[in-house]
Structure formats: structure tokens, C-alpha cells
Amino acid sequence: MFPVKAAAELSGLTPETLRAWERRHAAVVPHRDDRGRRLYDAAMVERLTRLHRLTDRGHPIRDLAGMEDDALDRLLEESRHVGYGGVETLPGRMLDAIADYRVDVFDRDLSVAIATLPVQVLVARVVTPLLREVGLRWADGRLAIAQERLVSSLLRARLLSVLNQNPREARPRLLFATLPGEPHELGLLGAALHAYEAGLPVLYLGTELPVLEIARVTTRLDTVAVALSSVDPGQAPAALVALRELDGALAPGVPVWIGGANARYLAEALDIARVQAVTEPMALVQLGRHRLGNRNSR
Structure with a gap:
């Protein structure tokens, strides 16, 4: 209640x-x-x-x-599914531009979408399909690593201003980051945007954050949960070590939610109560609401 x-x-x-x-x-x-x-x-x-x-x-x-x-x-x-004509084709057009290294076209379309679309439409019909298509094209070789990095950097530059609004607010927030050695950020951005779209207060810190820095920020800014993304299979052993260190450094009661391709493996291998695999955006939103509700009801 x-x-x-x-x-x-x-x-x-x-x-x-x-x-x-x-x-x-x-x-x-x-x-x-x-x-x-x-x-x-x-x-x-x-x-x-x-x-x-x-x-x-x-x-x-x-x-x-x-x-x-x-x-x-x-x-x-x-x-x-109504209104905002042409939005459904926008992610494909943007990635076609990146495939030809037409960065100006990608950035222009992204800027216009951010400026004109409500956040929920931007997330559901532009950013999420864009992230999905990046994954597909990267997996089948149609998108080079440099092109994936271009998409990531442009998205990051444009969306950070949305995610980290009101930095001085006193409300407890959900911290989003990746561990050292994990540079892939698109899934993390998508999860943070879903949380933001659902009205949750987000603190987005990006990639490759040292474990002790995560723990320090969590304590200083009254973070209610830590959301991490782990995608690279080659980084899974290092992620296990880092998560054990994080478990020892975090204050009691702060949960760690892991998304990405390695999430289930990491959670099962660690078998730590506070570490949970959360691979669906809406599950993350529900957990976030529950944590914030418990905090506000105290």
C-alpha cells in the first residue's frame, strides 16, 4: 500500500x-x-x-x-500505431545513413525526433527499434564496429540531456552503468530510457565505471538500485569478479539488476541474493516502482 x-x-x-x-x-x-x-x-x-x-x-x-x-x-x-507518420521507417533510414557514414543525416533525424516526439513515442517507435536493428545488423555483418560506435556516441550525446534532467533533485534514483571492460552501451541506454519514460528518476553514468565508484555514488546520492548491462561474453569472467567486489562494497539492501546477454549466467553463477537478472524493460520498471514505493512509504 x-x-x-x-x-x-x-x-x-x-x-x-x-x-x-x-x-x-x-x-x-x-x-x-x-x-x-x-x-x-x-x-x-x-x-x-x-x-x-x-x-x-x-x-x-x-x-x-x-x-x-x-x-x-x-x-x-x-x-x-496512429499519428507521427513516417516514424516506423525512421530507424531503418537512420541506420542506412550510418552505413554510408552520413553522420550529419543520422544526427539531424535523431535531433528532430527528440525535439518533436513525446518521450514515450521516441522510446517505443524510434530508439527501441533502432537498438534492435543495430544488434541485428552488427550480428550479420552489415554494421561494422566503428559504425555501431558512431550510433552509440550520437545517441549518447543526444539522449543524455533527456536522461539526466534535474541533476540537483533530492529524489532517490536508479543508477545505470556498465562494469569495467564492458564498452557496449546501447542496451543500457534503452533500459534507462524505458525507466525514464515510465516516470522513474534515472541517474545515467555510462560505460566502464569502476566498482568502487559505483558504490561511492550509490551511497552519496541515495541510489535505490544499481542497473548494469553486460553483453560481451568474453567479459563474463571479469564481470563475476567485479560483481563480487560490488556486493562487498555496496550498502546492505541495495539491489543489483543485470541486463544484457550475460545477465542470466552472471546471476546464476554468483547466487547472491541482491544480484538479479532483469532482461525485460517492463520488469525493470516494475522493480523500480516497487523500490521507490517502499522508500517513499517509510
């Missing part, structure tokens, strides 16, 4: 908006504790998140408040 402030933050709303949606539209009906204070369960937070996304896309709350959750999900799915 979450109090008003935590439920509002987890769903991306202000407490004032949440109260107004309850009072005027009965969008959710909260539980009450023995002192009469409103409490929200996980299903209510999920519903509020759906409502927030749909109102961001122009749907009036008065039309949404009476709808069942499955109807809201259908409306969300429909809204992903």
Missing part, C-alpha cells in the same frame, strides 16, 4: 492532480487506513499510470475515468 505522495510520484502525477481525479471523476477509489488516510495498492498505481499516459496523449480524463483497465490498455496500444 502506498500513501498519496508515493502513489502520485510512481504514476507520474502530482498529489494535487491525483486528488482532483478522485474527487471529480472517481478515477480510482483508494483504501483507507484506521486513521482515514488514503492508501493505494499496486493495481491502482498501474491504473493511474495508464491514465497519465493517455491524458498526455490528449485524451480527456473525464472520458477515461469510467473505463476498465483492459479498455485503457487497448486505447494505449491503438495510440502507439
Whole structure:
């Protein structure tokens, strides 16, 4: 159960908006504790998140408040496939430009997409398909290492300003990084953007961060979890050593979530309670909301 402030933050709303949606539209009906204070369960937070996304896309709350959750999900799915003509072909066009080393074309298209698309559309219909296509082209030899690095550096330069907004905020955040020896960053960027799109506070530190630096930042900035990406199979033995060192350096209770191709192997080989393989973006989002909710309810 979450109090008003935590439920509002987890769903991306202000407490004032949440109260107004309850009072005027009965969008959710909260539980009450023995002192009469409103409490929200996980299903209510999920519903509020759906409502927030749909109102961001122009749907009036008065039309949404009476709808069942499955109807809201259908409306969300429909809204992903309408509007923003030409977006579906954009990732392919951008990678074709990189294949010809037309960096200016790639950067122009990416800049326009960031400037004109809502974050959720940017993530779902540009960045995620772009990352997937980079992986496919790199695997079958259509994309050279240098070209993959170009995509990574251009994405990083343009998206960091989105991910690391409000650096002075006091809220606890999710830290995203890779361990030493792991330079691949595209999957990490994608995971961080999914978390950001879901309204979670993100602290993105990039690649090859020393273990003790991760632990130090986690302590100083009140990080609620550490999200790491490990992709290169050749780095798996070194990652095992680094993760054991990280487990000893982190404060008790701070979880470590690993994504990427090596995630399941690392988690199983380590068998450490706080280290968990998290390979699906929405699973990461759910874990992040749970951690933040627990922190806010204390």
C-alpha cells in the first residue's frame, strides 16, 4: 500500500492532480487506513499510470475515468500505431545513413525526433527499434564496429540531456552503468530510457565505471538500485569478479539488476541474493516502482 505522495510520484502525477481525479471523476477509489488516510495498492498505481499516459496523449480524463483497465490498455496500444507518420521507417533510414557514414543525416533525424516526439513515442517507435536493428545488423555483418560506435556516441550525446534532467533533485534514483571492460552501451541506454519514460528518476553514468565508484555514488546520492548491462561474453569472467567486489562494497539492501546477454549466467553463477537478472524493460520498471514505493512509504 502506498500513501498519496508515493502513489502520485510512481504514476507520474502530482498529489494535487491525483486528488482532483478522485474527487471529480472517481478515477480510482483508494483504501483507507484506521486513521482515514488514503492508501493505494499496486493495481491502482498501474491504473493511474495508464491514465497519465493517455491524458498526455490528449485524451480527456473525464472520458477515461469510467473505463476498465483492459479498455485503457487497448486505447494505449491503438495510440502507439496512429499519428507521427513516417516514424516506423525512421530507424531503418537512420541506420542506412550510418552505413554510408552520413553522420550529419543520422544526427539531424535523431535531433528532430527528440525535439518533436513525446518521450514515450521516441522510446517505443524510434530508439527501441533502432537498438534492435543495430544488434541485428552488427550480428550479420552489415554494421561494422566503428559504425555501431558512431550510433552509440550520437545517441549518447543526444539522449543524455533527456536522461539526466534535474541533476540537483533530492529524489532517490536508479543508477545505470556498465562494469569495467564492458564498452557496449546501447542496451543500457534503452533500459534507462524505458525507466525514464515510465516516470522513474534515472541517474545515467555510462560505460566502464569502476566498482568502487559505483558504490561511492550509490551511497552519496541515495541510489535505490544499481542497473548494469553486460553483453560481451568474453567479459563474463571479469564481470563475476567485479560483481563480487560490488556486493562487498555496496550498502546492505541495495539491489543489483543485470541486463544484457550475460545477465542470466552472471546471476546464476554468483547466487547472491541482491544480484538479479532483469532482461525485460517492463520488469525493470516494475522493480523500480516497487523500490521507490517502499522508500517513499517509510
